[in-house]
Amino acid sequence: MKIQKLFSNDPTKWTRGANARNIHAAKVSFNSKSAVCWCLFGAGVKCYGLARWDDICDKVAAKVGCTIPEWNDAPERTFEDVKALVEELDI
Numbered sequence: 450m451k452i453q454k455l456f457s458n459d460p461t462k463w464t465r466g467a468n469a470r471n472i473h474a475a476k477v478s479f480n481s482k483s484a485v486c487w488c489l490f491g492a493g494v495k496c497y498g499l500a501r502w503d504d505i506c507d508k509v510a511a512k513v514g515c516t517i518p519e520w521n522d523a524p525e526r527t528f529e530d531v532k533a534l535v536e537e538l539d540i
Contacts, residue, residue, distance in 0.1 A: 452492045452535045460528035462486045465521055468494070489521040489531055493540070505540060512538060 456462045467476040468491030469484035477484050479491035487495060489509075493502040506517060512534065513520040520526065 450496045452489070452496050452540050453532075455487065455492050455496055456528075456532065456535070458532065463492075463528045463531055464488050465526065467491070488518070489535070490517045493517070497540075508538060509534070509540070 462485070464470045464486040465488055467488060468479040469477050469481060469487045471477045471481070471483040472485050479487060479495045484491075484495075490506075493505060493509075496502075497505060509517055521531065
């Protein structure tokens with residue numbers, strides 16, 4: 450599954466400050482059955498597995514100029530920014 454599909458054009462499926470959150474906004478593991486939203490990094494691991502995502506991370510970090518968590522969690526970051534990035538990189 451691609452991150453684009455996981456996020457489904459739905460900003461409520463994206464978060465920051467945690468790999469994933471449950472319906473009560475509590476931090477959970479990216480692969481938790483209770484996860485309902487993910488940061489870009491957590492979504493990547495969920496969709497691609499850790500080994501494959503590790504390779505993709507280099508491509509993403511090169512594009513954004515910093516680590517994925519730094520970029521995702523920046524106060525100015527929006528779901529539209531994340532959506533545009535995953536679409537541009539086709540991930």
